[in-house]
Amino acid sequence: MNVKLLVEEFSAWYGKNQAVKDVTLPVPLHQVTAIIGPSGCGKSTLIRCLNRLHELLPGTRTKGRVMLDGQDIYSDNMDLAELRHRIGMVFQKPNPFSTMSIFNNVAAGVRVNGLRPGTKMEDIVEKSLRMAALWDEVKDRLHESPYNLSGGQQQRLCIARALAVEPEVLLMDEPCSALDPASTLKVEELIADLKSRYTILMVTHNMQQAARVADYTAFFLNGQMIEYGLTTEIFTNPKDKRTEDYISGRFG
Amino acid sequence: MRIRRNQRRRIVDRIMGVLSVLATVVALIPLASILIYVSAKGLSAINWDFFTKLPKPVGEPGGGMANAIVGTMILVGLASAMGIPLGILAGIYLAEFGRGRLAWTVRFICDVMTGIPSIIVGIAVYGTIVVAMKRYSAIAGGVALAIIMLPLVTRTTEEMLKLVPNSLREASLALGAPQWRTVVSVVLRSAAGGIITGVMLAVARIAGETAPLLFTALSSRYWHTGLDQRIASLPVYIYTYATTPYEDLHRLAWGAALVLLALVLVTSMAARVAGRRASGGNRG
Numbered sequence: 415m416n417v418k419l420l421v422e423e424f425s426a427w428y429g430k431n432q433a434v435k436d437v438t439l440p441v442p443l444h445q446v447t448a449i450i451g452p453s454g455c456g457k458s459t460l461i462r463c464l465n466r467l468h469e470l471l472p473g474t475r476t477k478g479r480v481m482l483d484g485q486d487i488y489s490d491n492m493d494l495a496e497l498r499h500r501i502g503m504v505f506q507k508p509n510p511f512s513t514m515s516i517f518n519n520v521a522a523g524v525r526v527n528g529l530r531p532g533t534k535m536e537d538i539v540e541k542s543l544r545m546a547a548l549w550d551e552v553k554d555r556l557h558e559s560p561y562n563l564s565g566g567q568q569q570r571l572c573i574a575r576a577l578a579v580e581p582e583v584l585l586m587d588e589p590c591s592a593l594d595p596a597s598t599l600k601v602e603e604l605i606a607d608l609k610s611r612y613t614i615l616m617v618t619h620n621m622q623q624a625a626r627v628a629d630y631t632a633f634f635l636n637g638q639m640i641e642y643g644l645t646t647e648i649f650t651n652p653k654d655k656r657t658e659d660y661i662s663g664r665f666g
Numbered sequence: 667m668r669i670r671r672n673q674r675r676r677i678v679d680r681i682m683g684v685l686s687v688l689a690t691v692v693a694l695i696p697l698a699s700i701l702i703y704v705s706a707k708g709l710s711a712i713n714w715d716f717f718t719k720l721p722k723p724v725g726e727p728g729g730g731m732a733n734a735i736v737g738t739m740i741l742v743g744l745a746s747a748m749g750i751p752l753g754i755l756a757g758i759y760l761a762e763f764g765r766g767r768l769a770w771t772v773r774f775i776c777d778v779m780t781g782i783p784s785i786i787v788g789i790a791v792y793g794t795i796v797v798a799m800k801r802y803s804a805i806a807g808g809v810a811l812a813i814i815m816l817p818l819v820t821r822t823t824e825e826m827l828k829l830v831p832n833s834l835r836e837a838s839l840a841l842g843a844p845q846w847r848t849v850v851s852v853v854l855r856s857a858a859g860g861i862i863t864g865v866m867l868a869v870a871r872i873a874g875e876t877a878p879l880l881f882t883a884l885s886s887r888y889w890h891t892g893l894d895q896r897i898a899s900l901p902v903y904i905y906t907y908a909t910t911p912y913e914d915l916h917r918l919a920w921g922a923a924l925v926l927l928a929l930v931l932v933t934s935m936a937a938r939v940a941g942r943r944a945s946g947g948n949r950g
C-alpha cells in the first residue's frame with residue numbers, strides 16, 4: 415500500500431476539550447478513504463487539521479504528525495499556501511464566494527496559485543465544472559452570481575473550485591449532506607472518476623455511501639479511531655463490537 | 667375557545683401595528699419639522715449669487731457663500747483623505763489580524779475617541795498643529811475632522827468585517843490564498859456595501875461639525891488660497907452669521923443651513939445607494 419498521507423499519533427483540542435485523541439490513520443494514494451462515526455466524534459476536526467485550518471480558531475492546539483509524501487506538514491518550514499494548494503478541501507456546508515460570478519468562483523484558486531503557462535482559464539473552468547457535473551446546468555450563466563444556484567449546485571460549484579487548482583489530496587467533509595439523491599449520485603460517480611488522479615479522504619454520515627465509494631474506511635468514536643481497514647472488511651466483518659453496533663445502526 | 671384566542675391574537679396584532687406606526691411618526695416629527703423650518707427660512711436666501719459670489723462686508727446687501735461651500739468640500743475632502751484609509755486599515759486590523767494586547771489597546775483608544783466631544787478635538791489640534799504652524803489652516807481643520815471621523819470608520823469597518831461568515835475566509839484559505847489576499851479579495855468585497863454606507867455616514871457627520879473648526883480652520887471672507895491658510899466653511903459661517911444682530915446675515919445663515927442640510931442628505935442617500943450597489947443585491 416502506497417501511503418500518500420499518514421496521520422500519526424495525532425491529537426487536537428478546542429481549549430480543554432480534546433476532540434481528536436491519538437489517531438493514526440494512513441490515507442493510501444489514489445484510493446478513497448472514508449471516515450464514519452456518530453455526530454461530534456471529531457471527524458471534521460481531524461480533516462480540518464490536515465490542511466491546517468483547525469489552528470486558525472482561537473484557543474485550539476494540536477499534537478502529533480501528519481506526513482504528506484513523507485514530509486511533516488506541521489514542521490516549521492511548511493509553506494501553508496503551498497500545503498493548501500496540494501491538499502484541497504470541500505466543506506460540509508456549501509460556501510461559494512457570493513461576491514464573485516460562477517466563473518470567478520472556479521477561477522479564484524487558480525488565480526491565487528498562478529495559471530500554468532500554456533493553459534487557458536476558460537478551459538480550466540469548463541473542465542472543472544464538467545468534472546463536478548455542473549457544466550450543463552451553468553454554462554449559460556457563468557457570469558451570474560452563484561447565489562441563485564440551488565444548495566446542491568452550490569456544493570458542486572465548491573467541488574469544481576477545489577478541483578480547479580488540481581490538488582494532490584482532496585478532503586471532503588460530508589460533501590453530499592446538502593444534496594438530493596440525484597446530485598449525491600453524481601458526486602459519488604465523480605469521486606469514483608477522480609480516484610485515478612487524486613487521493614480522496616471523505617467524511618460521511620451515510621453508510622451506504624461509504625460502502626459504495628470508499629476503498630478504505632475508518633470508524634471514529636469520541637475522538638478515537640476504533641477501527642480501520644478495507645471497506646469490505648469493515649462492513650462485512652468488523653473486528654470491534656462498537657463498529658459492528660454502529661454499522662448495524664444500533665447507535666449513532 | 668380556539669376562535670376566541672385567535673380573535674384576541676388578531677386584536678393584539680392590530681394594536682401593536684398601530685403603536686409602531688405611531689412611534690415612527692413621533693420619531694419623524696423632529697426630522698420633518700427641521701426640514702420644513704430650515705427650508706422655509708432658508709429658501710429665500712438661495713439664488714445664483716449664493717453659490718457663485720463671495721460674502722459682502724457687513725452692511726452691503728447681497729453676496730453669496732461660494733467660498734464656504736467650496737471650503738466645506740475641501741475640508742471634508744482633506745479629512746476623508748486621511749480618515750477613511752486609516753480607519754479602514756485599522757478596522758481590518760481589528761477584525762482580521764488583531765488579537766491580544768495591541769488590538770485591545772487600539773479598540774480601547776477607538777472607543778475613547780468616539781466619546782471625546784468634538785470641541786476638545788478642536789482644542790487639541792489647536793494646541794499642536796495651529797500653535798506649531800503659528801496660524802489657522804485648512805490642514806489643521808482637516809486633521810480635526812479626520813480625528814472625529816477615524817473611530818467611526820474604524821468601528822464600522824470592524825463590525826462589517828465581523829459579519830462576513832468565517833466559512834468564506836476558510837474557503838479562500840483552503841484554496842491556498844494567503845491571509846492578506848483572502849482579506850482583500852473575499853472578506854472586504856463581501857463587506858463593501860456596509861463599509862461604504864458607514865464611511866459615507868461618517869462623511870455626513872463631519873460635514874456639519876462646527877466647534878473643532880473654530881479652533882483650527884477658523885473662517886475666511888475670501889476664496890481658498892492654500893491648504894496652509896485659514897478657510898471658510900458652511901458650519902462656521904452659520905455660527906458667525908447667526909450670532910450677529912443683522913437680519914440680512916441671519917437670512918444668509920439660514921440659506922447656508924439649508925445647503926448644508928441638503929449636502930448631508932445627499933451624502934446619506936448616496937451612501938444607501940452605493941451600499942446597496944456594492945453588495946450587489948445578492949445577500950439573501
Ligand SMILES: Nc1ncnc2c1ncn2[C@@H]1O[C@H](COP(=O)(O)OP(=O)(O)OP(=O)(O)O)[C@@H](O)[C@H]1O
Binds near residue numbers: 452455
Ligand atoms: N469551534 C469549536 N469550538 C469548540 N468545540 C468544538 C468546535 N467545533 C467542534 N467542537 C467540538 O469538538 C468535537 C468534535 O466536533 P466535530 O465537528 O469534529 O465532529 P464531527 O464528527 O464532524 O460531527 P458531525 O458529524 O456532526 O459533523 C465535538 O465535541 C464538538 O462539540
Ligand SMILES: [Mg+2]
Binds near residue numbers: 457458459506587
Ligand atoms: Mg462534521
